[in-house]
Amino acid sequence: MKLKQLKMSGFKSFVEPSTVVFKSNITGVVGPNGCGKSNIIDAVKWVLGESSAKNLRSDGIVNVIFNGSTSRKPAGQASVELLFDNSNGRLTGEYHSYSEISIKRVMSADGNSTYYLNSTKCRRKDITDIFLGTGLGPRSYSIIEQGIISKFVEAKPEDLRIYIEEAA
Amino acid sequence: MKLKQLKMSGFKSFVEPSTVVFKSNITGVVGPNGCGKSNIIDAVKWVLGESSAKNLRSDGIVNVIFNGSTSRKPAGQASVELLFDNSNGRLTGEYHSYSEISIKRVMSADGNSTYYLNSTKCRRKDITDIFLGTGLGPRSYSIIEQGIISKFVEAKPEDLRIYIEEAA
Amino acid sequence: TKNRFKSTYSAINDSFKEIFPKLFGGGKAELYLTEKNLLDTGIGIIAKPPGKKIANIAALSGGEKAMTAVAMVLSIFKLNPSPFCMLDEVDAPLDDANVLRFCEVIKDMSKSVQFIVITHNKLTMEMTEQLSGVTMQEPGVSRLVSVDIEEIIDAA
Amino acid sequence: TKNRFKSTYSAINDSFKEIFPKLFGGGKAELYLTEKNLLDTGIGIIAKPPGKKIANIAALSGGEKAMTAVAMVLSIFKLNPSPFCMLDEVDAPLDDANVLRFCEVIKDMSKSVQFIVITHNKLTMEMTEQLSGVTMQEPGVSRLVSVDIEEIIDAA
Ligand SMILES: Nc1ncnc2c1ncn2[C@@H]1O[C@H](COP(=O)(O)OP(=O)(O)OP(=O)(O)O)[C@@H](O)[C@H]1O
Ligand SMILES: Nc1ncnc2c1ncn2[C@@H]1O[C@H](COP(=O)(O)OP(=O)(O)OP(=O)(O)O)[C@@H](O)[C@H]1O
Ligand SMILES: [Mg+2]
Ligand SMILES: [Mg+2]
DSSP states (O other), rough: OOOEEEEEESBBBSSSEEEEEOOSSEEEEEEEETTHHHHHHHHHHHHHTOSSGGGOOSSSSSGOOOOOOSSSOSEEEEEEEEEEEEETOOOOOGGGGOEEEEEEEOOOOOSSSSEETTTEEOOOHHHHHTTTTTOOOOTTEEEEETTTHHHHHSOOOOHHHHHHHHHH | EEEEEEEEETTTTTOOOEEEEOOOEEEEEEOOOTTTTHHHHHHHHHHHHHHGGGGGOOSGGGGBBBOOOSSSSSEEEEEEEEEEOTOOOOOOOOOOOOOEEEEEEEEETTTTTEEEEETTEOOOHHHHHHHHTTTTTTTTTTETTTOOHHHHHOOOOOHHHHHHHHHO | OOOHHHHHHHHHHHHHHHHHHHHTEEEOOEESSSSSSSSTTEEEEEOOTTTSSBBOOOSOHHHHHHHHHHHHHHHHHHHHSSEEEESSTTTOOOOOHHHHHHHHHHHHTTTSSEEEEEEOOOHHHHHHHHEEEEEEEETOOOOOEOOOOOOOOOOO | OHHHHHHHHHHHHHHHHHHHHHTTTTEEEEEEESSSSSOOOOOEEEEETTTTTTTOGSSSOHHHHHHHHHHHHHHHHSSSOOOOOOOOOOTTTTOOOHHHHHHHHHHHHHTTTTEEEOOOHHHHHHHSSSEEEOOOTOOOOOOOOEHHHHHHHHOO
16 A cells, blocks of 8 residues: 555645655655644644544644634634555455545634545544554654654653554 | 853863863864764863763763773873853852852762862862852753753753743 | 554564665664563664664664654554555755665655655755655745746756 | 843843844844843843734744854854854754845854854855764764865755
């Protein structure tokens, strides 16, 4: 299963519809301080079901919606979509036969989120279930946020054990 | 008052007598990962009276003494000296008239430290007293360790207040 | 679950022992169990950068810690590869020699794993196969632009 | 002590308001008191990078936080300058434009303060007046060597 595209709109500083296309196996993301690189990581965690504002560097779950700039008004909703290529049939379960998998999350200003799986409404649990066993999730070891890498080795032995168990 | 020299011997990875001469107002310290740059900062904090092993990135206060390498035996003691030029008379109190101030700390393997002020034995308190009012000390805001700069802005308001009060 | 834990632990330890020397250009590292009883035990790390005595993790330098942590993450990853791996400026504390070894290891693993790497380091940028630029020409609004790697390197 | 606190706070705030825009090339920042009562109050920070709305500190990026923190430290320093200031890789999260502004501010303050800056960044190295190199040719043993800045830049 390969990640093909990430689409964002109204999410944090990505107020305009923006699409990152992943054409190869190593994609670098570059740009000046404060331009929005780590917001991309937050977008991925969010669409995978992250529900804690603190883990999204935000002071409230609704505040992931674009909150305006010196020349724009706040947006009414945030939307993020991840598009996977599943032609190698890696996903198990009912989605095994789909060649393309799209997961999407849309949140309106009242804080209500709606999740979509291949354009069909679904529950948050359906999204987290798909990735069970693949190691992917909003707090998975496969997403390393800025500045926390060294915490892995500074953790206490009982915490490191919990970490490794989650990974299994 | 200007810092002129830092002399180390037997302190962490500086087993050989080593002297850093500060000839100008901006000195850069460079070198590969793990070569000993941050150990220099630890040496300065130590000679200024730091007593907590944790604040010296060490697992015991005696462990700041060179603990050996693949080809050398552990050292018997650690010694660090700071040499200041006080010709502008910045220091107040009894040392006002000295044109040069040297502070030194020597620790033997039994963990006992001896402090020297211009080559005369003194107490730890004498060293910390000299710098009272100048903002310098082992945990002063004028020594920023690796990786902690952003903690300044992430501190809770009541902690930031304490920080600013100490600085006054 | 005891056996499951044991097999997970030893699989990760095997990868860790393999990846650490690749990242450091030598030396060795391994995990160890703090207790005999598998149900209660914690997991510790022993790391020995090349030419150094075995160090307590706390005594490692900033760059050595980051490299050891990358070795840990990639070892867990090998056991249970997720569809992709995102790394946000993990190369910030590294010197050029370590960045180059980091890039080697990522390139090697990218045969089976998709990496997305956020970086300010030009050596890391040169290792990637594709660069996606983010700008904020309009204040407060992020936009995605395509980036030509030569452009970045020359502008340095 | 109430008056002492008030005068310390406002002196630091004045410097902070001055240094922040120098580091960011614009924008504004200030401190604020969380309570009316001077004895109990905490101190908060408001930072507004150029072109952005006022942001809660937590929403700032990694580089923006580091620059704001540097502004804080230098503001405290201005109030009560100690004989020297040691900075250990504070430039690690910064992009080139911010590193250059950081260097400007350090150079400016170095007229009255002695700085010792540990760095891997070549732009910062070029700003210094003297470089002191540390090597570990012999494994586990640090030695000090004199460094020629051209050597470093060329080797890059
Ligand atoms: N809800 C929101 N609406 C608009 N802008 C937002 C929102 N949340 C965060 N931001 C903006 O996003 C910016 C931070 O972006 P981000 O952390 O992605 O930067 P970055 O590219 O990772 O920078 P660095 O290289 O310094 O780490 C902040 O300046 C903040 O103002
Ligand atoms: N008591 C000691 N005896 C001998 N060596 C020691 C002692 N304490 C620490 N060290 C060594 O010093 C090294 C760390 O040095 P330091 O943290 O100064 O590196 P650095 O130059 O700051 O690197 P980086 O660029 O990665 O931050 C470690 O590898 C450690 O083995
Ligand atoms: Mg970032
Ligand atoms: Mg260091």
